[in-house]
Amino acid sequence: MKKFLIFIIISCNIFLVASTTAIDSLETLLESASGEKKVIILNQLAEKHRYINPQKSIEYGVKAYKLASDSNYNSLKSEALNNIATGHYYLGNYRNAIEKQEEALKINTALNDKLALARSLNNIGLVYKKLGNYEIALNYILRSLAIEEESENAIGIAQSLCNMGNIYFEMSDFDKSLEFYQRSLIIYEELADRRGIADILNNIGSVYDEKGKYDIALDYYLNSLDYEVQLEDKTGIATTSNNIGLTYYNIDLYDKALEYLNWSLNLTLEIGEKYGIANSYINLGEIYLAMRKYTESRNNLQMGLRLSTQIEAGDLMMAAYKLLSELDTELKNYQKALENHKLYLKQREILFENNRIDITEIHEQFELHKKDQEINYLHQRLKLYWLLNIISIGIIIFITFLFIVTRKKLKSRYIQRQEEINNQLRELAQTDHLTNLANRRGMLEKIQYEKYRFERSKNPFAIIMCDIDSFKTVNDKFGHECGDFVLSSISNLFISLLRKQDLVGRWGGEEFIMLLPETDLENGRLLAEKIRKRVNENAFYYKGSYINITITLGVAVFDEITDIKKTIQKADEALYEGKRRGKNCIV
Template identity: 35%
Template structure:
């Protein structure tokens, strides 16, 4: 919550600064003339780009008019670029492309390579994101790269490389995409680019590895991206990365983990009112519910996504949404309806030349033909789709095709071919999910969380080893000095004896004085060495003690951080209720306790009625207020031993111990009535709120706790069908 408040403060602060700049520029506009006036028009157009696109367009058009009158070609090109940008925001793509093309022609005539490269980049984005002409987008990005390489700005070169990688992804050339994203990342790292830009490149590298089914590398880069994003407070990038990590966990069949990341991503996108992102997250959440066999819930999410996507007009997303709805109808035995949606999806995928989408839909259609025992048509679709999958190196699809071929030939009793395809399926599975990959995925997040601290500890250990080596060297030097001193003493004695033989006149007293001086020097030398050793030892002991203290302090920090992370991982940040993960752990414990003492308990699934309408009518802040108010009412109305959790979105799961089915119904009705009579005020308006509950008692006939949850969920949806604002008992 603190992080959210801080982000809101920063956004407000930036808005106030922008507003102040706009006021200053609009004031300066009244007296400005000549090129200064054109520059102010262009600057105002840029500042209004996100605040008021229509006003941005008007200022850019004023800049264009003034630049044309004064024949200022460079400012004219800038104005045309600003007009194009404003038209994109206003969803007028044709006008945007026309103005960008005019800006490009002027920049090329002026030999202004920097601005020409920027304009080519803008043109590429239109072809990529709005017109779905991916080869034309790639051509524009390559031209932009060539100009930027001539100018020599490495950061802009890296951005062009990144855009080329994105275009290759849309062209289903995943190896090419990966190579360009790796080149972009390396260039950004070498030139000290900012954390936000590095995080974006890491994200693209991660998703490229995902497309190539190299999931161990994918999770490594995505988590590195997420670690950098936490430093930048860029919520858009954070939502994208969480979504991508969710994709990866979904591919690994870790559906609960994937759902956590998808719902976190959706919460951010709702707050930012990112409609395309919201639709994408709704689709992904629907896929998880489909895999968990919650088909009606999945269909609800898919239809919400389809409604948004149809308004936005993104054909690739539309094809995916139609495909997803068809899968649900297939599960509900509506073969005709499923085939209708698949064919619509296939038609759109062919229109935009989306090879992966074509191959995926052909596989889905073949499954319907198999169910209808139309094996000849099924083989035609499978052969066509497998060839496309192989051409684009879509190993995950190839794995599915081999498996379906095996099933088909088994049904046809051609066991030799069935075995052949089963072996191919096993080989492809082994290629995608190696044991080493699985271990790395399990360990990589912990590695990156602890990596920095481990490096510091390693450095401290190395410092300690260096000090020990120095102490050992000094000890060796001391021994050498002692040996040298002994040799010199022997030489002095020999010389003295020779001198006594050759110089008989030298008195004994002089010999004694010489020996005394030599001995004194020796004592002084030994004392000096011993004192130096004492000082060194004292210094080493002090440093080792300091190192030990530092390591203890780091250990305490690590333990505290672990405790904070554990607490955050179990709590929903908006409502302060238990989250899905925490509730699952508690329910698993209660299931085991039930097996021992047979004490009955009830699970209640609740869903706020028409919550999407509340968000659409009053805004997402109002929706957050409703969620918090309903959460508080449930906690206050129920007993202390009851547990309330936020299960996902506007859904809540309640655990009522020592309660039978009738008691669960009474408690649920009490909560429902309390919520219905509570007035929730938002900006002077009263928001009417009701909730529907499904109640199920856990008993010996159930396989596990998930069956009880599913029955409560089914009862809930039965209540929705019968008019909402009611409590339904599971049958």
């Protein structure tokens, strides 16, 4: 189920309502426009299309950029770059988005346009947020916020505070997220900015939704919806009604959930926002599945899958395949269920690989940018020294010596600091913040290392995929905080049951992966059964309640005729077979 937070990508206009009439009017004006006026209209068309057709937005932005470059309209050139970058952002081309925003950042710095500079910093931060690089994202948003505060730009401060809250939300630090949202809300209320108030109320509702406080979440969502209706903002109404529908689903009020999700679907169809349409179909499909209305579920899921495939929305494709697999399992179409589960695994692997590549390449760009700044700083120092050299030969010798010593010290400190930052980033990137276990990336690196050992020693190693059975029931019955407690507690239990040389990591959600060095299939299964039995016998005590948990495990062994990816996939398929057999078992 996909909810929507409202991230504020700052443009030159605070809020733009993209209607067909408005676009047609601009295109008519464009036919007779020339010079600066033509660039302005092209930028406006790019902004109008950014939500409904990002590729079209890029095309208009490129035209505006070329004309602005030819005529030295630097401010409009920066605006065009921002529109191009935003189009790439919505298409998932994050490396291109970073490159264009960095180019706009240089122009805005040269122009000393502080508001445009803050805009670029904010938008770069949002790309890093999308890639999961929260530390870098926070750095950019904080720099944007500092400029907005220095300029006393209240609306910009509110927007930056909102985006800070969104980043902490993605990090599951909901208390910190709520703090920034409430600070942003105070400013929007002082400005009587109904657009901003509606956005923040929606986001605060999402925080309480994640905390399992559904009544409070609904109050905030419905208040947000009132503002959206007053503003006649169809995109905002669709976003908030989607979130309301999913909240009603969480409390098993399926009819209410369907009412709001169908409203959201109809609005996104009217607007033509394809991602929202696909997401609405998939959410409806999941609700119909919960209601055991299998025909309606399949129709909606297939519609969502077809549309998400057209727009290459990998996250939605993955969700659709997973739900179709669950649907076919319910109908005992096990062959079809297995096919859809394999497609789900394939799409999940593609998404992980693409994000891994983007994160690595963009992080390298970030480090190069920092080095460029350091070099520029040193060049400024050098210019100052040359001015002093003119005064006397003695001062030249002294300053040259001082510069060499200072440069070496700076370089040494810089290298040392870079090593510290890289180590911190590497640790953050490979650790799951909730359980303190290695995350997917960390485990893949350790499994790769174990493969190198295998190539030398020929000793096999085993992979265990483990999934908590019916984990959604725990969240629904006891709340998400209890779910987090169970994930953390069962992680500690796994560690206590494994050998010193074994490793366990969180693969995603309620799924874990275990690496057993120098272990064949028989011994891997013995250890898996020991873990399953201990978890089955253990009851987790949470706020006066004992919670019984079972797990299903799939075991596979790496040898010379396979590779890491296939071994993990084999263990995952074994896990899935265990689920089909009735759960609480090993395969």
